[in-house]
Amino acid sequence: MNRRAHTIPLNTMASTFGTGIFLETASSRDVELHKPAAEAHRDDYHLFCIQDQGTTTFEIDFQRYEVVGAALMYIQPNQVHRVIGVEKANFRVLIISHDNLHPEILNTLQEIAPAKPLRLSQEAFSLVSESMSLCIKHFQRKQEKLYHIILRESCNALVALITSQYSALTKPTETLSRFDVITKTFKSILEKDFTLIKRPTDYARRLKVSTVYLNECVKKSTGQPVRYHIQQRIILEAKRLLYHSNKSVKEIAFELGYDDYPYFSRLFTKIVGMTALSFRKKNLD
Template sequence: MNKKGKIPVHQMDDWFAGVYMKPFGAENSSPLAYEISRPHRHDFYYCVLVDKGNIELEVDFEHVQLMDQTLFLSYPGQIHRIISAQLERGWFLAFNPSLLEEPLQNILDQCLSEIILVPLAPEQSMSFFSFISHVYSVYTDPAQLFQQTILQSLVTALVYQLASTYLSTERFHLIRHPARSIEITKTFKQLVRRQFKSLRRPSEFAAQMNMTVSHLNDTVRSVTGFPVTYSIQQELMREAKRLLYYSDLSLKEIADSLGFDDATYFNRLFSKVIGVSPGTFRKQGEKTVHV
């Protein structure tokens, strides 16, 4: 495995207004053909609408299959690689997180799923396809007055629509839970995503949310099926796995980057949560990841 010391990060160099778009189809070369099977992370969001075709991905060690009429959103920082792609009709859209206003950013950070994958009804897929086509017409028209402002507003509206579609599915699965319990769980999820390196104990999260540890733990467990410690550890170990698989950082350097003062404790916790030691996990990755 040819690693370079840290995970490659694809950045938004020279993109107009913090946006990159491209259609894909039979007449186009695939926009996703670059560095296929090379693990990397982005510092931006990217969205894929597959109206017809399929893409096989690995996202943070989870296998993801995008089939006909599927919408997918990747968060900044997630590690992914494209395993295969046969694309006939759809869109690729990437955008800078700074485009999103705070309420929309909060909505995305509070999603309970780590992978935003939304199956669409035919009419929904047609609606999204049409919407993105309109965004693209603005994106490719330098004569459009107020092009940058219009483009950024349209992308924001599109992401709101995507979030609405995802949340409709999420709420269906959470319908038996009280609204207040869902709100608490989502706020906790957002804190974990944003502060998992600096906040480690359930009591620290509870203090941030102005509630007792027992109330936070009981609420999160009732909604997700897991205690708060599970979510905290999963977020930490997800980043640890990224660094073990796709970097040459030493175990001590990884422990330091995750806020562990004691590398031995990090090793014990990783072994307990993941089921194998960090060293074993890294060796398994060297056998299975080809870049």
């Protein structure tokens, strides 16, 4: 069995939708007919889904989720995901590009990622549901003089509302300690530059703190040192490419910023407990 492409398929906002904001209502049948959804892929846009009823099973970065009944789902750009199955489900979906979201909302989305499916109280779900319905109505009224402004602002309000539901589960920003703030900033830089920056010292330099202090902050906030988070982010990307593409281990090492292929191989084996080729074979059998 070798259905893998040379790299992980990427759906882009421009080529898939031809616009920066897209909304739709869908059902189980629509998903079943949309075969690409069943193949592992990435998106370069933000995807928000409200499931009104039914059951959806899907996979995000090797985590399998079964969503039953009314729930929210958020898939961030570049997460590798696929739909495994749907049963009697109805959805409403918002797909929106980076540049159509307010910077404050983007920052908060980064803080809650990766986000698991979320069940809400009946009152909260009703509020989110009404907001989504309003956005869909705005999306359909293309004749409005200020159509793009109305659509963008209503969708930002919806995303802010959804994001607030996720944020309610985490520590409020105003109560974050200095350690937490440093750790959040470190993780933000890590997500952007993990293929370029590998050493804790270089992250500390970017944050204008000492390596010892950065390590103290991150370990106090997460229970794990800086190097652990760097390695885990690299290994996640390596697993994605090993499973979902047919690139060689050497190509993957180079893509992740390692000119020293043997070193990368040893690192993968140390972290995962098996060689990269063994991981590929185990997960494709």
